[in-house]
Amino acid sequence: MTELPSGWTRATLGDIAVWGSGGTPKTGDPRYYGGSIPWATIGDLTDGVVGSTTSLITEEGLANSSARVIPAGTVLIAMYGASIGRLGINSVPLATNQAIAHARVFTSVMDHKFLFWYLHSQREDLVKAGKGAAQPNISQTILRSWPIVIPPKNEQIRIVETLEESLSRIERGIGQIANLIERIDRFRDALMAASCTGKFSARSNSDLGPAGPSPANSVDGDLPNIPNHWNWTRLGEIAEVVGGVTKDSKKQSDPTLPEVPYLRVANVQRGRLDLTNVSSIRVPSKKAKQLELQVGDVLLNEGGDRDKLGRGWIWEGQISGCIHQNHVFRARILDGILHPKLLAWHANGFGKRWCEINGKQSVNLASISLSKIKMLPVPLPPFEEQERLVTEAEQYLTLLDGTYQAARTSLARAYKLRKSLLAEAFAGRLSEQGPMDEPASAMLERNRAERAAQGPTRRTRSRGKEAPQKETLL
Secondary structure (H helix, E strand, C coil), rough: CCCCCCCCEEEEEEEEEEEECCCCCCCCCCEEEEEEEEEEEEEHHHCCCEEECCCCEEHHHHCCCCCCEEEEEEECCCCCEEHHHEEEEEEEEECCCCCEEEEEEEECCCCCHHHHHHHCCHHHHHHCCCCCCCCCCCCCHHCCCCCCEEEEHHHHHHHHHHHHHHHHHHHHHHHHHHHHHHHHHHHHHHHHHHCCCCCCCCCCCCCCCCCCCCCCCHHHCCCCCCCCCCCEEEHHHHEEEEEEEECHHHHHCCCCCCEEECCCHHHHHCEEEEECCCCECCCCCCHHHHHHHCCCCEEEEEEEEEHHHHEEEECCCCCCCCCEEECCEEEEEHCCCCHHHHHHHHHHHHHHHHHHHHHHECCCCCCCHHHHCCCCEEEEEHHHHHHHHHHCCCCCCHHHHHHHHHHHHHHHHHHHHHHHHHHHHHHCCCCCCCCCCCHHHHHHHHHHHHHHHHHCCCCCEEEECCCCCCCCCC
């Protein structure tokens, strides 16, 4: 355990604040929702000020649930799921649901912004403390017993002022870098679209382009303009398109079947393949041979989120004997009639939008059928132009990739700097100490004595719901 600066002390979150959580009025009851009381859920927490909420409840909804109105200046923290540790400070009185814990600090001991930033610095550890597999959570018991370092009150305020000034500069830099990355992505998309539609072609593109592809049972929408000496075709006319293997639990327990690597949707990203985690599957030898990927195969996703339909990239033979699952299509171009990169770039641009229109949406997932994706309209340039189109586009893309990687490196450094800044703040190295500041231990002991003199906090229950507890903030 590291030594604390002079005047600092250690305590728990339960020592410096009154903790509680909210509740949810019966869903679907019109008497309880649409009123005038702001009611926060985890989605309203954005690591900043909470000035409004997505939902409002009525006085009746408040009375018939364990929700309670908490005053402005309360620190809010998410306790459930992937959002554990997400924070907020409300600028208006509001109620919360049971997924949010709230801390009303003892103002003689703790500055609420100091607690906010301290919890921010603890987020990774709070996430690790989450219990449960499907829906990990941290309880108020965990929060109340969580350790905290406490500087003198005046030093807390100085730390917060210095921290927020420095963090604001870092955040501005992060925003500028993120904006640059977004612009690079847009420029990359434009370059790929230009290469697929002949904007790099030496011949004029001003004339009316060729007619669209043969009619099919699909919604093609407005096709991009292409040179009049190009042609429109459909994916199924220029490529062998097949689905992959379906995982069979019975086959997976059969040791006589060969085990081969296979690609899942998570491996097939937009414009790249992520091969850091490739699973294996047992399939009959004949099936494995049929589905074995070859260099130049274009992989396209069949299902997932709607905006991921049709995304994909080119197989370059990275893993020997690799196949693909049924949620990934393989398009093997016939007779080299089209450069694989022109097809992949087209699929990730126009094809993405086309798949969104022609795909199907279930409750949680979107998908596009094998028969439908074969109808994808594909521009077909003359063979002699294709290599030049790819070469010219890649010259620009290489420059963009270098800028993109530099931006990502800078972004990672900015996040690391932010993390280091928080660590420095709560190690006492961000603000000077004041020789006249009251030691934190003295503040804490006085606060404990005053609370003890007031008597224990009482909890009462009415109609099966917790009534507001006595909360005196010293």
